[in-house]
Amino acid sequence: MTEVQINRDQLIADLSAMIRCASVNTFGAPTDQGAEAAMADLFEGQLRDIGLEIGTHEVAPGRRNVWGTLKGQGAGPTILLAGHMDTVGVDGYGDPFEPVVKDGNIYGRGSCDMKAGLAAYLAVARHLRGSGTILAGDLVIAGVIDEEHAMAGSKHFGLYGPQIDCAIVAEPSLLSISASHKGQVLTTIRTKGLAAHSSMPSKGRNAIYHMAAVLDALQDYAQDLAHRAPDPDCGRPSLSVGVIRGGDNACSVPDLCEIDIDRRTIPGETSADVGAELHAVMQTAKTAAPALDYDIDTPFLDLPPLDTKANSAVMQAIISACTAVTGRADVAAFPGSTDAPNFNCPTVICGPGDLAQCHSLNEYVSIAQIEDAVRIYVRAIKNLQPDA
Numbered sequence: 001m002t003e004v005q006i007n008r009d010q011l012i013a014d015l016s017a018m019i020r021c022a023s024v025n026t027f028g029a030p031t032d033q034g035a036e037a038a039m040a041d042l043f044e045g046q047l048r049d050i051g052l053e054i055g056t057h058e059v060a061p062g063r064r065n066v067w068g069t070l071k072g073q074g075a076g077p078t079i080l081l082a083g084h085m086d087t088v089g090v091d092g093y094g095d096p097f098e099p100v101v102k103d104g105n106i107y108g109r110g111s112c113d114m115k116a117g118l119a120a121y122l123a124v125a126r127h128l129r130g131s132g133t134i135l136a137g138d139l140v141i142a143g144v145i146d147e148e149h150a151m152a153g154s155k156h157f158g159l160y161g162p163q164i165d166c167a168i169v170a171e172p173s174l175l176s177i178s179a180s181h182k183g184q185v186l187t188t189i190r191t192k193g194l195a196a197h198s199s200m201p202s203k204g205r206n207a208i209y210h211m212a213a214v215l216d217a218l219q220d221y222a223q224d225l226a227h228r229a230p231d232p233d234c235g236r237p238s239l240s241v242g243v244i245r246g247g248d249n250a251c252s253v254p255d256l257c258e259i260d261i262d263r264r265t266i267p268g269e270t271s272a273d274v275g276a277e278l279h280a281v282m283q284t285a286k287t288a289a290p291a292l293d294y295d296i297d298t299p300f301l302d303l304p305p306l307d308t309k310a311n312s313a314v315m316q317a318i319i320s321a322c323t324a325v326t327g328r329a330d331v332a333a334f335p336g337s338t339d340a341p342n343f344n345c346p347t348v349i350c351g352p353g354d355l356a357q358c359h360s361l362n363e364y365v366s367i368a369q370i371e372d373a374v375r376i377y378v379r380a381i382k383n384l385q386p387d388a
Contacts, residue, residue, distance in 0.1 A: 004127050004375045011370060012106060015119035016099040017042060019108035025086040025148040028300075036145045039085040040066045043118065043143040050125045052141065059145055059156045067142035067161065070125055076136025076386050077165035077313070081124065081377060082154070083117040083351075084147030084339060093361045107364040112353035116365040116373075117170025118143055120352065123374040124381070136385050140164065147339050150186070150301045154339030166314035166384065167343045168377060171334065172353030172365070175326060175372060178334035179308035179315050179348050180233040183265035183341065185274045186301035188258055189214060189282075192293040195255040204253030205291055208246045211257040213289035215241065217281045218261070231266040233333040234305060238264045264337075267307045271299060304341045306334070312346040313384060321379035322350065325372055350376065 023039035040056070044066045048054055052068030059065055072078075087110040090096040096109035106116075121141045128139070140162055144153030191211045196204025222239040230236045239261060246257030263274050278296055286292045308315055322329040335355060340347040352369040382388060 004378050005130065006123055006127070006371050006374055008367065008371065010126070011119055011123050011374075012101060012367065014046060014122050015106055015111065015115055015370070017046075018115040018118060019099040019106075019111055020097055022097050023086050023110065024089050025146060027149045036086050037062050037064070040064050040143065040145070043085060044068075046122055047125075047141060050122065051129060052125060055162065057156060057160060059152050063145045063153075065142060065144045065153050065157050065161065067140050068125070069162070070128060070135065070139040070141075072135035072137040072139065074137070077384055078138045078140060078163060079381055079384055080140045080142060080164040080167035080343060080345070081121045081170070082142045082144060082157070082167055082339065082343060083114050083121065083170050084145070084153065085115075085118070085143040086145055086148050087113065087115075088148050088359045101367070104368060105364040105366055107362065109363055112172050112363050112365040113358035114171055114351060114353070116172070116353050116370050117351045120170060120370050120373040120377065124377045127374070127378055128381075135381065136387070137165070138162070139381060144339060151303060151339055151342060154342035158342040158344040164343060164345045166312070166345050167340070167347040168314065168318065168380065169338055169340045169347060169349045170351030170373060171338050171349050172351050172355050172358060173334065173349055174354055175322060175350060175352060175369060175376065176330040176332060177315070177318055177322060177348055177350045178332060179306070179310065179312075180267070181306045181334035181337055181340070181349070182234050182237070183269070183305035184301055184303045184337040185263040185265060185271050185299050186260065187263075187278075187299040188260050188297040189278070190295040190297070191257045192295070193253065193255045193257075196253040198251045198253055201253050204255070207254045207257040210289045210292045210294075211244070211246065211259065213285040213292060214282065214294070215259070216288065217285040220284070221277070221281045231268070234266045235333070237266050237269060265305055267305045269305070271302045271304075303337055306338070306341045306347065306349075308346045308348055314346050314348055314380070317380045317383035318348050318350055318376065320383050321376045324379055325375045
């Protein structure tokens, strides 16, 4: 196999430009819905400069997915290299958008999660074009929006983007391989009461008190989940209450209280199962608060578990590639959730960077590890060719 030629200066320049391009996800806030727009423009320009055919879809106002296609001969699989363009916030971060190269690492918000992966994809495309490699099928390199919140970008791409046969997602994994992770259902539960002056609480119905009964029932439900039979790879399902909102002031009986919950699912569970269990939990809460009036919203994130088969072509291709490049191929379930299940094809996770760096206030990634990622992706792509 031809040695993969990597221009380190170009790789650093590509990633540095991405770090400088702030693309903080607003997590559903009504202002600045176009936070990722500049990053989409940048990534499109980088793909175009390499000579790829550009595609784009507006997922929401000012927020678009973008991808580039290296056309093949039409006789092989269409392979997707995908990653998200958004990052988490920067509160408390000193100078998050000025990249710093030091001791073989590059620092800055998004460097690890996961603009390093996007930069690696650009290097893959440059190598394939520069070496004159002709693939049997198309290679699609995609940047999607909103992974850090509701994964609207990958969901839209899976439904309306190019038809894909298999995919690699470069989430930071220290170049270990993941073919599985838990699913995630995020939803809001709302209790409704009757407002009254706090000097006459009997005239109202306190929605926060009713939510207290719901929280007790949810805690019991979480304990039940913690004792269920585990999936061999993903472990046990779980539930966490992450946000609570309620009331306007201390002198009023609140007529509304809301919580946001995170239910992690394992292979074999569906969002319909989760919905049924949550309604059962609410019925249990009614025994403690008979006047309980509630709503459970449609999930704002409904991500199935990732469950790519060990004998799938993409899994075998990347195991072989990792072994050839690094001398090892570590396989384990990914700890968090990712865009991977939304691409609706056999998908594996393998990327540069340490998950412990994600969302930190001193984020960095090893440049040498990005280079190894490039070598792994090129080998995996070639391993997936029909004549390999």
